[in-house]
Amino acid sequence: MSFNMSDSKVKLLIAGIICGLVGVCLAFFGNPGNMAICIACFIRDTAGSMGLHAAAPVQYFRPEIVGMVCGSFLIALATKEYKVTAGSSPMIRFLLGIMIVIGALVFLGCPLRMVIRMAAGDLNAWIALIGFVLGVATGTLALKNGYTLGRAYETNATGGLVLPIFMVVALILAFTTALFHFTEAGGGPGALHAPVAIALIGGLVFGVFAQRSRMCFAGSVRDIIMLKDFSLITIIGGFFVVMLIYNIATGNFHLSTAGQPVSHQQWLWNILGMYVVGFAAVLAGGCPLRQLIMAGQGSLDAAITVIGMFFGAALCHNFGFASSGDMKDAATGEVTLGGTGPNGRIATIVCIILLFIIAFVGNKRKEEKAE
Amino acid sequence: MMTVDARGLSCPEPLMMTQAAVKKADGPVTVLVDSVIPRDNILKFVKKKKKNAEVTEENGVFTIVIS
Numbered sequence: 001m002s003f004n005m006s007d008s009k010v011k012l013l014i015a016g017i018i019c020g021l022v023g024v025c026l027a028f029f030g031n032p033g034n035m036a037i038c039i040a041c042f043i044r045d046t047a048g049s050m051g052l053h054a055a056a057p058v059q060y061f062r063p064e065i066v067g068m069v070c071g072s073f074l075i076a077l078a079t080k081e082y083k084v085t086a087g088s089s090p091m092i093r094f095l096l097g098i099m100i101v102i103g104a105l106v107f108l109g110c111p112l113r114m115v116i117r118m119a120a121g122d123l124n125a126w127i128a129l130i131g132f133v134l135g136v137a138t139g140t141l142a143l144k145n146g147y148t149l150g151r152a153y154e155t156n157a158t159g160g161l162v163l164p165i166f167m168v169v170a171l172i173l174a175f176t177t178a179l180f181h182f183t184e185a186g187g188g189p190g191a192l193h194a195p196v197a198i199a200l201i202g203g204l205v206f207g208v209f210a211q212r213s214r215m216c217f218a219g220s221v222r223d224i225i226m227l228k229d230f231s232l233i234t235i236i237g238g239f240f241v242v243m244l245i246y247n248i249a250t251g252n253f254h255l256s257t258a259g260q261p262v263s264h265q266q267w268l269w270n271i272l273g274m275y276v277v278g279f280a281a282v283l284a285g286g287c288p289l290r291q292l293i294m295a296g297q298g299s300l301d302a303a304i305t306v307i308g309m310f311f312g313a314a315l316c317h318n319f320g321f322a323s324s325g326d327m328k329d330a331a332t333g334e335v336t337l338g339g340t341g342p343n344g345r346i347a348t349i350v351c352i353i354l355l356f357i358i359a360f361v362g363n364k365r366k367e368e369k370a371e
Numbered sequence: 372m373m374t375v376d377a378r379g380l381s382c383p384e385p386l387m388m389t390q391a392a393v394k395k396a397d398g399p400v401t402v403l404v405d406s407v408i409p410r411d412n413i414l415k416f417v418k419k420k421k422k423n424a425e426v427t428e429e430n431g432v433f434t435i436v437i438s
Contacts, residue, residue: 006411007411081407083406083431085379087379088379088380088381143383143384143387144387148380148384149381150379150380151378151379151380152379152380152381153379154405154431214408219382222383223383226383226387227383227386285381285382365384365388
């Protein structure tokens with residue numbers, strides 16, 4: 001089966017538009033404000049649902065995550081791209097997964113949500129974009145300097161089934177038993193969600209097109225900086241335009257820093273949070289979305305990064321690394337400003353130091369020799 | 372002939388190694404990759420550089436000879 005969405009800019013644009021339409025659908029059917037589909041937020045909610053953290057406002061088992069992994073898994077099987085590999089510095093990738101989520105939850109969103117927030121006129125996200133681009137540029141510099149996590153090797157095919165099967169079983173248990181935790185109605189972003197079937201189908205479609213188009217937020221910026229190649233950014237462009245039209249049409253577009261849903265206005269920490277995400281994502285070979293997709297198509301190294309993201313999400317809420325969003329009291333109209341706490345700031349700085357060590361000390365590629 | 376073994380490496384490393392090798396080598400360059408993504412990226416680069424590439428596949432390993 002040949003179903004290549006990555007060999008022309010038009011196809012890439014179409015993939016971006018389809019993924020944008022999925023985002024519009026999910027937003028329309030009830031996902032939280034400017035959070036139509038956010039990998040970091042949804043991993044955080046799912047981790048909470050499984051009891052890995054106890055932050056009651058953000059506990060919901062997000063079927064979108066299951067859909068994306070399984071969508072990628074199924075389309076990779078159908079196109080014979082499914083291949084189980086492992087062995088490329090798994091523990092470093094685990095650490096990078098943790099750091100990606102810490103950075104994302106300091107900013108309040110993964111690169112995908114950053115673009116969604118940008119399309120809703122949230123200037124905090126536009127400010128954070130500076131940090132993201134600088135982070136990707138730093139990672140790219142490391143790559144040019146010979147940074148590598150080493151080779152992955154083909155391994156037992158059964159290993160690749162673990163994550164998709166685990167996710168499907170957890171999804172079934174989440175909605176048929178009382179084992180999982182769910183935010184009560186009105187209790188926070190976790191209470192806002194599209195119906196399960198729509199979320200799952202949306203995730204599957206998104207997963208299929210993301211796999212075929214190689215959609216990656218970090219990769220798009222990296223390709224521009226490193227190779228002057230604008231192919232991958234075409235997808236993001238399509239996605240952005242669809243979300244922008246939706247927001248303008250529904251009156252959801254407000255050009256401001258204040259009053260944006262689930263966001264804070266501390267520009268420095270928005271920049272540094274996304275700096276960590278961009279830097280760590282390039283070192284890990286892809287943004288949070290791409291990690292889910294690669295895990296689905298058999299990369300056990302990416303699966304370890306995904307598990308790192310779950311672990312990181314739990315750390316963020318158990319140890320107060322995650323920022324809080326600005327809150328408006330519905331009765332009095334009084335606004336309480338959100339932002340990072342001291343622990344979140346320390347965690348961000350520690351992540352930046354660790355990333356520099358991973359990127360520039362050790363992890364060097366060996367020179368190829370002429371034969 | 373220069374050989375670049377980029378098997379098991381994730382993007383963009385195979386492409387970077389290929390670029391460096393093509394720049395350095397006098398004659399043809401052979402690149403080994405084991406996934407379609409780096410293969411397509413390298414072929415795109417070869418086309419851009421107006422060079423020729425021959426691809427053969429054996430057991431999931433693509434051998435690209437750039438001349």
